[in-house]
Amino acid sequence: xxxxxxxxxxxxxxxxxxxxxxxxxxxxxxxxxxxxxxxxxxxxxxxxxxxxxxxxxxxxxxxxxxxxxxxxxxxxxxxxxxxxxxxxxxxxxxxxxxxxxxxxxxxxxxxxxxxxxxxxxxxxxxxxxxxxxx
Numbered sequence: 230x231x232x233x234x235x236x237x238x239x240x241x242x243x244x245x246x247x248x249x250x251x252x253x254x255x256x257x258x259x260x261x262x263x264x265x266x267x268x269x270x271x272x273x274x275x276x277x278x279x280x281x282x283x284x285x286x287x288x289x290x291x292x293x294x295x296x297x298x299x300x301x302x303x304x305x306x307x308x309x310x311x312x313x314x315x316x317x318x319x320x321x322x323x324x325x326x327x328x329x330x331x332x333x334x335x336x337x338x339x340x341x342x343x344x345x346x347x348x349x350x351x352x353x354x355x356x357x358x359x360x361x362x363x
Contacts, residue, residue, distance in 0.1 A: 239335040241265040244322045245352055246311060246344050247359025253346060260308045262324065263354055263361070264300045270326040270333075273297040277309060281318030281341055288318055300326075305355045316344040337362040 243263040249255045260277070264270055275297075279290035293309065300306055311320065319341055325334035339360065349358045 235331070237331050237333055239324075239333045241363075242270065242324065242326070242333075242335070243361050243363035244308075244324070244337040244339075245305070245355075245357070245359045245361040246320075246339060247352075247357045249310070251357070256313045257310050258313065258344075258359075260311050260322070261305045261355065261357075261359075262297075262300060262308050262322075263305045263352065263363075264302060265354065265363070266328070267302050268328070269299050269301050270328050271299050273300055273324065273326040275308060275325075276323040277321070279315050279318045279320045283314075283317055290315070290318075303354060305352075317341060320344075 243265065245261040245263055247259050249257050249259050262275065275295040276292055278292040281288060295308060297306060320339040322337045323334065325332065339362065344360045348360045350361050351358050352361060
């Protein structure tokens, strides 16, 4: 029965982690949800959490939940601030939304050590550089 449920693939939605004020030395960075689609996405629910090992101890952050009634086409929403020390664990953003009468969801996971300048990409949508998963 589960196999009969349509699971449309998520495209043109991304998550960006970028330094606040483009300052690479900042202890606080910004997390954005990006809608590259030509139409708005609606009923957007985001679960954000971190997990992994820090200084030899297992660590889990609090799961934060966000809701947006609509994210406009070709736009970005600043979701939250993230501390640099959390780059040493995995950071997961699970996004669900509706579009054209269908529900979509996708997990975006920034694995341990992936948030670094070597992995930066330029995002013209918001004119910022950062680590993006699309």
